[in-house]
Amino acid sequence: MVESTLGIDLGGTKMAAVLLSMDNEVMEMTTIPRPSTPAAMLDEPIALARSLIGDQVTAVGIGAAGLVRSTDGVMVWGPNVEGEEISFKTHFEASLDLPAFVDNDATLAGLAETRIGAAVGYRHVLMMTLGTGIGGGWMIDGAPYHGRGYAGEIGHMIVDVGGPVCTCGQSGCWETFCSGRRLDQMARDLVAANAGGLTAKLADGDIPTGRHLVDAAIEGDGDAISRIEEMASWMGLGIANLIAAFDPEIVVVGGGVSRAGDLLLAPARLATAAVLEGATHRSETPIVCAELGERAGAIGAAMFARESMQ
Numbered sequence: 001m002v003e004s005t006l007g008i009d010l011g012g013t014k015m016a017a018v019l020l021s022m023d024n025e026v027m028e029m030t031t032i033p034r035p036s037t038p039a040a041m042l043d044e045p046i047a048l049a050r051s052l053i054g055d056q057v058t059a060v061g062i063g064a065a066g067l068v069r070s071t072d073g074v075m076v077w078g079p080n081v082e083g084e085e086i087s088f089k090t091h092f093e094a095s096l097d098l099p100a101f102v103d104n105d106a107t108l109a110g111l112a113e114t115r116i117g118a119a120v121g122y123r124h125v126l127m128m129t130l131g132t133g134i135g136g137g138w139m140i141d142g143a144p145y146h147g148r149g150y151a152g153e154i155g156h157m158i159v160d161v162g163g164p165v166c167t168c169g170q171s172g173c174w175e176t177f178c179s180g181r182r183l184d185q186m187a188r189d190l191v192a193a194n195a196g197g198l199t200a201k202l203a204d205g206d207i208p209t210g211r212h213l214v215d216a217a218i219e220g221d222g223d224a225i226s227r228i229e230e231m232a233s234w235m236g237l238g239i240a241n242l243i244a245a246f247d248p249e250i251v252v253v254g255g256g257v258s259r260a261g262d263l264l265l266a267p268a269r270l271a272t273a274a275v276l277e278g279a280t281h282r283s284e285t286p287i288v289c290a291e292l293g294e295r296a297g298a299i300g301a302a303m304f305a306r307e308s309m310q
């Protein structure tokens with residue numbers, strides 16, 4: 001029997017779970033839709049955990065999108081659960097009779113990418129999860145950085161005062177210009193403007209999504225590529241601001257939108273250099289794709305549980 005920890009990632013739209021061995025091997029992995037009500041936010045992950053846990057599991061890690069207080073394992077604000085504090089740590093420990101540790105999902109994805117993914121060998125890492133919104137996680141001096149608890153809410157840096165209204169209630173947040181949600185809107189607008197284009201063909205009568213737009217761009221469609229380049233310019237603006245503030249050694253981009261790969265990252269690198277203070281006097285900060293894919297948050301959660309026990 002191989003000793004392991006269980007990691008659960010409650011992302012913006014999906015819930016993933018992995019069993020991770022002590023030498024970081026993924027022994028089992030499951031993905032299901034994210035629960036949509038506050039009650040289900042506890043019941044469904046606990047049911048999922050029960051289905052995977054055997055005698056060999058020593059601890060559970062939980063990553064959740066939103067404001068997570070890792071000190072006592074409480075999520076104070078997040079998608080689908082506005083206004084409700086959820087005591088993940090207390091409920092998981094009581095239900096599973098195992099130690100449980102809770103952190104922000106992007107912070108944990110950054111931990112995983114730094115330990116075994118795209119940022120191995122780096123100590124100062126910005127993890128950017130470009131999914132429904134933008135999640136952020138910092139590794140500073142080789143360890144997750146939390147500030148007082150909520151560091152990394154980079155999607156809600158305001159980049160355009162009076163800009164589009166954000167899900168957080170403010171206006172002009174970075175993720176209103178650069179996110180899966182924005183890409184979905186771009187796909188709908190593109191199809192409305194050009195019903196004969198490739199994005200429309202790929203949507204094939206369904207509501208167009210960012211996935212259709214990215215697929216059209218991958219196939220070389222000029223309209224789709226220009227929308228992705230527009231997003232890349234906003235992406236570069238935010239990354240340049242973060243490099244100016246924290247000077248990370250590397251920026252790792254994960255999340256569903258990152259499947260656009262260099263179609264997005266190449267223009268984002270140029271856009272970053274174009275607005276970064278003293279860019280020509282700095283050594284370039286690589287902006288690279290994540291390597292662990294959709295599993296990063298759950299793997300990081302399992303690692304976090306193990307490292308918290310040590």
Ligand SMILES: [Zn+2]
Pocket residue numbers: 155156166167168169170173
């Ligand atoms: Zn916001």
